Amino acid sequence: MAELSESYGRIYQAVRRIPRGRVATYGQVAAIAGLGRHARLVGYALNACDEELPWHRVINARGEISTRSDPFYEELQRERLEGEGVSFDDRGRVSLVRFQWQTADPLVDPDW
DNA sequence: CGTCTGACGATAT
DNA sequence: TATATCGCCAGAC
Secondary structure (H helix, E strand, C coil): CCCCCHHHHHHHHHHHCCCCCCEEEHHHHHHHCCCCCCHHHHHHHHHCCCCCCCHHHEECCCCCCCCCCCCHHHHHHHHHHHHCCCCECCCCCECHHHHECCCCCCCCCCCC
């Protein structure tokens, strides 16, 4: 990727920190990237990221894989997560309690 | 420079 | 639980 904005760079950095087998929400990534509540911006950034980034570990606040224009990537994301041991329930949702990446920031993880 | 369009999320109803 | 509204940013036209 060429020269992206500073914000995008911070977002990509945060995403790279998500451990294998864990997930993070868009809002969580935004917070870690120091962008406050710009969860939406994270989605836009990931839409323009490259394959090196573990973008599949980012899901929405409800534990679901966000819908996008190309359904192919929704499947790919789920397959990758399951491949890392992340399980989905009947409704296609991940248990954030079990799989959400626990950071040291109390602002980011209400529980635990 | 104005508009539109997205991988979101909190809040209100 | 479902729908609506609003805030917020970048890139394409």
